Amino acid sequence: xxxxxxxxxxxxxxxxxxxxxxxxxxxxxxxxxxxxxxxxxxxxxxxxxxxxxxxxxxxxxxxxxxxxxxxxxxxxxxxxxxxxxxxxxxxxxxxxxxxxxxxxxxxxxxxxxxxxxxxxxxxxxxxxxxxxxxxxxxxxxxxxxxxxxxxxxxxxxxxxxxxxxxxxxx
Numbered sequence: 811x812x813x814x815x816x817x818x819x820x821x822x823x824x825x826x827x828x829x830x831x832x833x834x835x836x837x838x839x840x841x842x843x844x845x846x847x848x849x850x851x852x853x854x855x856x857x858x859x860x861x862x863x864x865x866x867x868x869x870x871x872x873x874x875x876x877x878x879x880x881x882x883x884x885x886x887x888x889x890x891x892x893x894x895x896x897x898x899x900x901x902x903x904x905x906x907x908x909x910x911x912x913x914x915x916x917x918x919x920x921x922x923x924x925x926x927x928x929x930x931x932x933x934x935x936x937x938x939x940x941x942x943x944x945x946x947x948x949x950x951x952x953x954x955x956x957x958x959x960x961x962x963x964x965x966x967x968x969x970x971x972x973x974x975x976x977x978x979x980x
Contacts, residue, residue, distance in 0.1 A: 812883065813891040816849065816861040823863070829888065830865045837879040839871035842900055843908040855935045856890045868900040 812830050819826045823846055831844050847864040856862065871879065876894060883892040910916065 811847070811893045812865045812867065812889055813856075813862045814865060815857065815859050815888050815890055816863055817859070818888045819846075819849070819863040826863070826888070827865060830867065833879065833882050833886070833889075834867060834869055834871070837871065837875040837882065839869040839875070839879070841867060841869050843868040843904045845904075845908040845911045852890075855938055857887070858935065858939050859890060860931060860935050862890050866904075868897070868904055 814826050814830065818829075827844060827846060831841055834841055834844070844865060844867040847866040849861060849863045851861050852859065880892065880894065883889045
């Protein structure tokens with residue numbers, strides 16, 4: 811199961827689906843079924859997202875490719891989370907659901923109105939993101955200050971060496 815950022819899915823859900831399928835096939839997976847499972851409100855913001863869309867995939871993949879696939883998901887800005895499990899067999903209805911979604915007339919159902927984030931949740935997510943940005947800026951400023959201090963320390967060391975090396979007049 812792969813959780814994808816909702817703005818990517820809302821822009822083009824088929825493109826998001828092919829992105830997930832591309833990640834899987836890139837690492838040697840044979841995709842048996844891949845379908846949009848459900849869009850949901852998240853319990854907490856992930857990478858600034860309050861909503862996400864789950865994709866459910868049944869694949870056959872070599873065991874040594876799984877760590878590489880997980881790393882690919884982690885590096886993707888569009889993938890929020892992933893869960894890879896081993897199953898003995900794929901449910902028969904999965905093929906039918908995946909085939910139904912592949913029909914050109916299929917349309918994505920709208921999320922329920924009561925599942926929409928509240929104004930407070932949107933404000934909290936924006937505040938959290940702003941706090942993260944401020945923390946990153948403070949960290950960068952601290953690092954820059956430390957680097958400039960090191961540069962000044964090296965200068966004063968060089969100046970004191972020059973003074974010590976100069977001949978003393980009596």
